[in-house]
Amino acid sequence: MDTGYDFITPEFLNILFFTQKNLVIYPYVDVKHIHSLDCFTVGHDLIDIDSTGLENLHDIVEFEINNSYSQQPTLYYLLNVNMEDIEKLLESPNIRCIINASDNVEHLANGNKFIFYNKKSNSFLNYQPERENLSFEEHLIQTSQNEEVLLDEILKIKSTATKIYSDVNANTNSDNLPALLSDYDQEYWDKILFFTMQYFNVEIPKFTRPKTILKKKSLASLKDFSYEYEFILKTNRKIGQKFIQLLHDYRFDKVNPANLEIDQLYYPKKLYNYLRNRHWAKGIPQDFITNWVQKLRTNSQLDENDRLDFQIIFDKLQIIPVQKFHVIQEIQPVKEPIEDIIEINNTTSERIVEAIPPIENFQEFKNWLLKKLDELQSLI
Structure with missing residues (x-):
C-alpha cells in the first residue's frame, strides 16, 4: 500500500531539489501519493498532465516549455505515460518532470538526468544513495x-x-x-x-x-546526547514526531529564549542537547514522559507495535517505563494505607532496566520480545 511517507526520504530530496534531476517512477502510483513529492519541487510551477488517450504527449510538453511566460520554471507531473512517450521525453533537454508509468521501463534507465525508481521493490536503478553525501x-x-x-x-x-x-x-x-x-x-x-x-x-x-x-559555551564540558535523540526518531516515526512537538512545547513553557542560541530555537536535536545539559541532566523527566505517552494514547493512536517501540526506547535510554507510573497514579486516589503506596514506589524505583539481548542470539531476543509483549498486554 502506497503512502505519502514513502517519498519523504533523503534520496528524493536530493534527487528532485538539491541536484534538480528528473524522476521516473514505476509501476503505477496514485496521484495523491505521488504529489507528496511537491515539497521537493520548491521553485517550480506544477502542472499535471494525464497522458491517457494522448498521442502527442512529447509535443504538448515541448510546446508548453517553449511558450511559458512564468518567471520560474515549470515541473510537470506526467501520469500514465507509455513506454514510447518516455523514450521521447528522455531526449528533451530542458524538461523538468516526474513521470509515472504502469509499464516496466527499467530498460530505459540510462545516464543520470532521469533517475528511475522501482516503487514495487523500493529501489533505484541508476542512482546509488550510498555513494551520495545525504547528511x-x-x-x-x-x-x-x-x-x-x-x-x-x-x-x-x-x-x-x-x-x-x-x-x-x-x-x-x-x-x-x-x-x-x-x-x-x-x-x-x-x-x-x-x-x-x-x-x-x-x-x-x-x-x-x-x-x-568555537563559542565559549562549546568549550565547556557539554555532553552530546544526539544519539538519544536520533535513536528515538529512528525507532518509531510517530513517536518521534510527537517527541519533537513536545520538545518545542516544553521550550515555550519552561525555557527562557534569551538563554538559547538561534539554532536551538529551531532545530530540535540542538534543543534536546541543550535541555539534556541544562535542564535534564539526570535524564528526561517523568512528567515529560507521562505527557508524551498520554498524548499518543489519545484517540487510540498507539498500537501494539508502538507500545513495543516505546519499551525499546525506554530500555535503550534506561528510562523506567511510564506505564508503571500510570499504575501508581491510579492507585493513589484509592483510600489505601500510605505504607502500601510507599512500598510500590520503592519497588518501582529500584527496578533495574533490563538490557535488550543482541539479535544475533535470536532465541534469547525472541524470548525477551515475547516477555515484553506479555507485560504490555497486562497493562492495557
Missing part, C-alpha cells in the same frame, strides 16, 4: 516534525540561494557569501551552493571560508 538531507527530514516544517526549511534554502544568485550577479567579488550562508553549518554550504548553481544555471566564484570559531 544535510537526513538532517532536514529528521529535524522537521512534519511536512509543513520541512517545506519551510526547503523554502528557506531556496530563499538563501536566491540571495546568493542576486549577489553573484551584482558584485564582482564573493565577499558576501559567508554572511549569506551563515544560518547553516559550513558542512552544508556546498550542498546549498550546488543547488544554487543547478537551479539558476550560474557559476559560483571561489571564496575564502571563515575558520570555525
Whole structure:
C-alpha cells in the first residue's frame, strides 16, 4: 500500500531539489501519493498532465516549455505515460518532470538526468544513495516534525540561494557569501551552493571560508546526547514526531529564549542537547514522559507495535517505563494505607532496566520480545 511517507526520504530530496534531476517512477502510483513529492519541487510551477488517450504527449510538453511566460520554471507531473512517450521525453533537454508509468521501463534507465525508481521493490536503478553525501538531507527530514516544517526549511534554502544568485550577479567579488550562508553549518554550504548553481544555471566564484570559531559555551564540558535523540526518531516515526512537538512545547513553557542560541530555537536535536545539559541532566523527566505517552494514547493512536517501540526506547535510554507510573497514579486516589503506596514506589524505583539481548542470539531476543509483549498486554 502506497503512502505519502514513502517519498519523504533523503534520496528524493536530493534527487528532485538539491541536484534538480528528473524522476521516473514505476509501476503505477496514485496521484495523491505521488504529489507528496511537491515539497521537493520548491521553485517550480506544477502542472499535471494525464497522458491517457494522448498521442502527442512529447509535443504538448515541448510546446508548453517553449511558450511559458512564468518567471520560474515549470515541473510537470506526467501520469500514465507509455513506454514510447518516455523514450521521447528522455531526449528533451530542458524538461523538468516526474513521470509515472504502469509499464516496466527499467530498460530505459540510462545516464543520470532521469533517475528511475522501482516503487514495487523500493529501489533505484541508476542512482546509488550510498555513494551520495545525504547528511544535510537526513538532517532536514529528521529535524522537521512534519511536512509543513520541512517545506519551510526547503523554502528557506531556496530563499538563501536566491540571495546568493542576486549577489553573484551584482558584485564582482564573493565577499558576501559567508554572511549569506551563515544560518547553516559550513558542512552544508556546498550542498546549498550546488543547488544554487543547478537551479539558476550560474557559476559560483571561489571564496575564502571563515575558520570555525568555537563559542565559549562549546568549550565547556557539554555532553552530546544526539544519539538519544536520533535513536528515538529512528525507532518509531510517530513517536518521534510527537517527541519533537513536545520538545518545542516544553521550550515555550519552561525555557527562557534569551538563554538559547538561534539554532536551538529551531532545530530540535540542538534543543534536546541543550535541555539534556541544562535542564535534564539526570535524564528526561517523568512528567515529560507521562505527557508524551498520554498524548499518543489519545484517540487510540498507539498500537501494539508502538507500545513495543516505546519499551525499546525506554530500555535503550534506561528510562523506567511510564506505564508503571500510570499504575501508581491510579492507585493513589484509592483510600489505601500510605505504607502500601510507599512500598510500590520503592519497588518501582529500584527496578533495574533490563538490557535488550543482541539479535544475533535470536532465541534469547525472541524470548525477551515475547516477555515484553506479555507485560504490555497486562497493562492495557
